[in-house]
Amino acid sequence: MLLKDCGKPAFSKSTISRLAHLGRAIDHGASPLVFDDGFVGLNPPTESEVIYDAPSTYTRDRPATRSRKRRSTSSRSRPTGEAEPFSSAAIEAAYGTGFRLLVRHYKAISYEDEKGLWVVIKTRPLGSDGPQAHFVIALPLRKEIWPKAWAFSVANGRRQPFPLKHTNFPDASICAFTRESKAWTPDDGILPLADHYSLWAVKSWHRWLLGRWPGRQIGVGAHYRRQEFLPDEWCGCDSGKRYRDCHLAADSLVSNDFAINEFENLFHTPYATRTVPKSILRAADTRWKVIPTLQEIYQPHSRR
Ligand SMILES: [Zn+2]
Numbered sequence: 001m002l003l004k005d006c007g008k009p010a011f012s013k014s015t016i017s018r019l020a021h022l023g024r025a026i027d028h029g030a031s032p033l034v035f036d037d038g039f040v041g042l043n044p045p046t047e048s049e050v051i052y053d054a055p056s057t058y059t060r061d062r063p064a065t066r067s068r069k070r071r072s073t074s075s076r077s078r079p080t081g082e083a084e085p086f087s088s089a090a091i092e093a094a095y096g097t098g099f100r101l102l103v104r105h106y107k108a109i110s111y112e113d114e115k116g117l118w119v120v121i122k123t124r125p126l127g128s129d130g131p132q133a134h135f136v137i138a139l140p141l142r143k144e145i146w147p148k149a150w151a152f153s154v155a156n157g158r159r160q161p162f163p164l165k166h167t168n169f170p171d172a173s174i175c176a177f178t179r180e181s182k183a184w185t186p187d188d189g190i191l192p193l194a195d196h197y198s199l200w201a202v203k204s205w206h207r208w209l210l211g212r213w214p215g216r217q218i219g220v221g222a223h224y225r226r227q228e229f230l231p232d233e234w235c236g237c238d239s240g241k242r243y244r245d246c247h248l249a250a251d252s253l254v255s256n257d258f259a260i261n262e263f264e265n266l267f268h269t270p271y272a273t274r275t276v277p278k279s280i281l282r283a284a285d286t287r288w289k290v291i292p293t294l295q296e297i298y299q300p301h302s303r304r
Contacts, residue, residue, distance in 0.1 A: 008209060009155040015130045016209060022126075023206040023214035027234075036105045038123030038133065038198030086110075091117050094141055098189035106194050115294040116140040119190060125198045126205075131155035133162075133201035135174070135194065136283060138294050143186040147193060148173040148297060150280045151201055153208075159284060161276050162204045165213060165228050170269040171297075172276045176200040178218055216240075221266050222251040223259035 011019070025042055026032060032040045086092040086099075095110075095117045102108050102119070111118040117139045125133055132154040139147050151162045151174050166175045176196040177183035184196055207213040212230055219225050219236025229236055231244035239246050251259075263271055279292035 009131060009153050009158060009160060009205075011126075011131060011155060011205075011209065012129070015126050018126055018130070019202065019206055020210055022202060023210060023212070026203065026206075027212075027214040029215075032199060032202075034125075034195035034198050037128075038106060038121070038125045038194060038201070039127060040125045040199055040202045086112055086117070088112055090141055094143070095139055095190065098191065102190045102194060105191060108194075109288065111291050113291075113294045115298075116142075118291050118294070120288045121194050121197075123194070123198050123201070125202045131205075133198065134159075134284070135197045135201075136280060136288065136291075137190070137193065137197075138297050139190065140294060140298070145298065146179070146186065149193075149197060150174065150276055150284075151197065151204070152284045153201070153205065161281070161284070162201065163208050164274055165204065165207055166200065166217065167274065169267045169271070169274050172274050174200055181218075221259070221263050222247075222254040223256075223263040223271060224267075225251050226259065227271060 022032065022040060022042075030042055032042050034040055085096050091112055099108070099110055099117070099119065102121070106121050106123060108119055108121045111120075119135075119137045119139060121135045121137065123133045123135065124130055134152045134154055135149050136152075137147055137149040148168075148171065150172070153160050153162055161172070162174075164172055167173060168175045174197055176199070184192055203214055213233050216234050216238060217229075217236055218238060219229055225236050225243065225247060229243045229248075231242065231248055233243050235241050235243045235246035235248075237247055254262075260271070277292075277297065279296055283291050
C-alpha cells in the first residue's frame with residue numbers, strides 16, 4: 001500500500017511548543033543553527049523568549065562519534081558509520097569524503113547507483129523526543145545536475161510526505177533554497193545540504209501544524225503566491241514586507257487566466273500536477289528497501 005495523506009501528524013504538546021517558539025524566532029529574522037541529527041536550535045539563544053534545550057556548543061566543530069550499525073537491507077546499501085570507500089571509484093571520488101563527514105553528524109544510509117548516490121537521512125529537527133524527518137536524496141555523479149530530495153514526516157508510527165508548500169514543480173522535491181541565492185552549491189557537499197533540509201522540515205511542520213510558513217521565502221508569480229502565501233507570511237518577492245503589505249493587493253487584481261498562464265510560462269508545468277513520484281512513495285513505504293534508479297527520477301515528467 002502506498003502512503004496516503006492521513007491528515008496532520010500528531011505531535012506532543014512540548015514539541016508543538018518548541019515548534020512555535022522556533023517559528024516565532026525564525027519569523028523575526030533569527031538564523032538557527034543545525035546540530036547533529038538535524039536538531040534546529042538557536043545558539044546563542046539571544047531571543048529573550050526563546051529558550052531551548054539546545055546543545056551548548058555548535059557540534060560541527062566537535063563531531064559526534066557514532067558507530068550505530070544497521071543491517072544491510074540491499075546489496076547496494078551500506079550502514080551508517082562504515083568508513084570504507086564506495087565500490088564505485090567515480091562515486092567515491094564525488095561523494096566518499098562528503099558521505100563520511102555526513103555520518104559523523106547524521107544517521108544516514110547510502111545506496112550506490114549507476115548514475116550517482118542515494119542517501120537516506122533520518123533526522124530529529126525538533127529534538128530527541130520529537131518527530132523524525134526522513135530525507136531521501138538523489139546525488140548525481142554529474143555535478144552540473146543538482147541533487148533532488150524528498151521529505152517524509154514520521155511521528156507516532158505514521159509516515160507521511162510533507163505538504164507541497166516550498167517543493168519543486170512537478171516532482172514535489174524539497175525546495176529549501178534557490179540556486180540564485182547560493183545558499184548551497186554542489187561544492188558545499190552533503191552535510192550542509194542535510195542541514196538546509198532539516199531547517200526546511202521545521203518550517204514546513206510549522207505551516208502544517210501552526211498554519212504559517214515562518215521566515216523569508218521566495219515565490220514568483222501571482223498564481224503561485226495566491227495559492228500558497230498567507231497574508232501574514234513574508235512576501236515571496238523578498239521585499240522584507242508581509243504579503244498583505246506587499247504583493248497581495250496587486251495579485252488579487254490579476255485575472256485567473258492571466259495568472260495561470262503566467263505560472264505555466266514560468267514553471268513549464270501546470271500548478272495542480274505537482275506530486276511526489278510513485279517510486280519515491282514506494283521507497284518510503286518499504287522503509288527504503290526498494291529505491292528507484294537515479295535515471296527514473298531525473299527523467300522529465302516521470303510519474304513512476
Ligand atoms: Zn512582494
